[in-house]
Amino acid sequence: MMLLRFSPRARTVSPWSRWLWLWLIWSGGMTSLLAAPQAYFVDGFHGGIYGHYPPTFTRYIVDTLRQHPEWKLNLEIEPATWDWAQTNTPEDYAEFKQLIADQSATARMEYVNPAYAQSYLWDISGESIIQQFQYGIRTLRQHFPGLRFTTYSSEEPCFTSALPGILKSLGFQYAVLKNPNTCWGGYTRAHGGELVNWIGPDGTAIPTVPRYLGERLVVADTWDTTGAYNTPEYIDAALAAGITHPVGMCLQDAGWRNGPWLHDGSRAYQPTKYVTWRNYFEDVGVKPPQQDWHVSQEDVQVSLVWGAQVLQRIAQEVRSAENRIVTAEKMAALAKVWEARAWPQADLDRAWPPLLLSQHHDCWIVPYNGRRGDTWADKVTTWTGTSKTISDDLIQQAGASLMPAPVANGDTYVRVFNTLGNARTNLVGVTLPDGWGDAPVRITDAGGREVPVQKIQEVGVTQVLFPAATLALGYATYRLEKKMPAGFSGVSAQLLPDGRCQLENEFYRMILDPRHGGAVSSLQAKHMANRELVDAENPRAFNELRGYFYELDKYLSTTDQLATLQVLESGPLRARVEIHGALGSNAVTQVITLAAGEPVIDCRLKIDWQGSPGIGLDLEQGSGYERNQNRKAFYDDRPKLQVLFPLKLGSQRVFKDAPFDVTASELDDTFFDTWTGIKNNIILHWVDVVSVTHDAGMTLFTDHTTSYLHGTNYPLGLTVQYSGIGLWGRDYSIRGPTEIHYALLPHAGDWEAGGVAVASAGWNEPLLAHEFVATTAPDHSTRSLLSMDRPGWEVPALECAQDQVCIRLYNPSAQPAKRQLTYSGPVTAATQIQLNGTVLRDLPVTKDAAGRAQFDLSLPPFGVGTVRLTP
16 A cells, blocks of 8 residues: 655755644644554454363463553453363463453453353254353353453354344344354355444344455465455455455464464554454444344355264254253243242253353364364263253153152053143153053043043053143143043055055145155145145155265165055054165165144154265365365265255245244355355254245254255255265264154245244154152143243243243244233242343233233244243
8 A cells, every 4th residue: 555655854845834744743633644544453362171272371361461562352262261270270360360350441351252162153042042151151250250241253153143132132232243264164244334233133233343345255275254364455455445444353273372463474454453342343443333234144154064974963962952951941940830849050050061062163163173082073972961861850850840749559640741832732652551561541631531542562662642732831631541442543554555655644645655765756735725745747756865976976866776665653643654765775764754633744764874985076085185175075965965855836935944033045046065155055943945925835844953955946955964075184974874853844824824933842842741640630730830822932941040930932933023921820020131131121910810920021023032030
């Protein structure tokens, strides 16, 4: 950049020029007129004791800050790091604690990401995100009581569309959508403006520094943007775009010893000044933000090695643990309110942190890193196992406390618990007591009405299935008798004369064709005027498995070989058919289930691999992996093994859920094969394909976060398997069978009209059945702690603290909504609070005819609200 220079030592200086020069000095105007514009840079450290944090690094931070008085640090250090530092390097910890105690406007350190384990956030549940921040903030304030949390920023793509509402509720004032130096896993879409209002799906706005339109991806290395180094080219592009206070960023890995990132030998633009993000927002950046940006989840452009077995298992383990721990909390809350059982906070404090650690971004992007037997993937198995064991114990203990004391020689009862905020009826199975033998089973509800039953054998154990009707957040009680049940006809599965198999319930008639590998040749939706949903004209079959096996240089499909169909159950309540097919020499087993009263079609898949065949593109197999190569094999989902669902819906639109959000996709297709071409093709819990007229659609549920496929002339697909070279040249091979669980929900209307969100919650939190023995029918045979005047809202969390009950509610709708809530526990006051405990408003409490507390709550589209009840 050309600098204008003015020197008082010029040989010829007129009196007028001399006076002008003296006035400029006096007025301070010389800098603004003659110097280059000021640029800014955010430096700091990222990592921690689980990721990377050498034992001497606290001392390094303290000493280097003292050596460089101009330096400022923005910290994204795992909170548990300070537990370790306090114990193992107490003197260094004490000096660091003294330095970070300064949280004034001129402070040299700001904590920009207090999340317990630096999760990507977009790959986990909304409640997990809240707990990441709450556990992290609690841990940090135990070490540094005066710590302020003003700005959220991350060196990894740890962003999700619903963050504005979560951050503001926690007390944050600002956010940053840059991650310039660690873009391996992705980056946000570039957007104009020095500061923008990041608008979340609930309408919450938070001032944000975006990735500038001129902040290009550095194609030469495939992990940087030009904002990582404050190069003259980067700053000049920002200035030319009207950004008057351009800022770059790099949160160095903890362990790097560069000192200030823009050291003397760097190519950084000058003048550049180090700032904390808080300092930049409050003292530098333009105010107010120049524009609003409604950030879609598709603006978070992220990708991992989807389909790799190791990543698949990590995602399954995390999902399973997420589901169990929130179920355990809700069960413990029922026991606390109704039976005065002590709230198990200590147990929950042992269950949540390991689950949060399993959500650490390093678990997902470098699963193979670490010593043999102690890789990130190994840690996830241990962490989620610990969390699930504690959660299961809590569920069992709470369930036992909510049932009468057992007696000898009494009648057998079953109490079925529903942890959702909506009443529902689903099948449950219970094991018959010892001594029941071959005796018949008759089941009646609390009113003495008989319900249908079906006896089944599961691994040598006799079970009985029945439809349990339960109220919201409560239970229902059923009695088992050794009497002949009444007949019932509802669901069936039968082999047809031509070898095909027909499954049927009140919602569907489904045909499986063994000549095409057991694919679904017809799926008629009875509740949609017998609409046919399978596109028979498509070259791909419905529920077909297909992928490119590069060592064989050809695509393999389950439709290539004849399958064997076996009816496992044929009603009257549940029909299950097992499909035995193959992919080449690899055995494939699928189990499809229809149940009475349930519109969800359940599917389980198992592939028994012969060795570790290569599946997907083979770009790196011959030439070797280059980390700076823009095009990589694992980006392209099309040749990966996938299960496909061609739908007879005409022109189609796609919707997909995200943490506390639902995104209407704007993608023409989900396909890309380069780092610079990343698209958000993520399925968290579900993806929904609907006709453009919104008259019909189908939802795909999955038991783990992964990628989905869809395009104008490409059917909906779920990524099942990739085997080949992944990030950093690691061999993402197949090690043992592949097992996944997914489900389908055909529906009329769009995803809202089809009740997709409620169905997804139920699929993830099934009913819980506990048996007990009593001499007479127990009191409170049917009970509900919390109900709503209309269904649709979710209850992500139910917690107790200091004898108060906190209920988290989520409105999974694109429309604002109001509900009247009825609570059956003691209440003297109800308040809506922020996630940091700040009171938003009092909620007037009235009583219904039964004396139960009632109060109203309004939530915006995709809004999350927390209600605190004081008994």
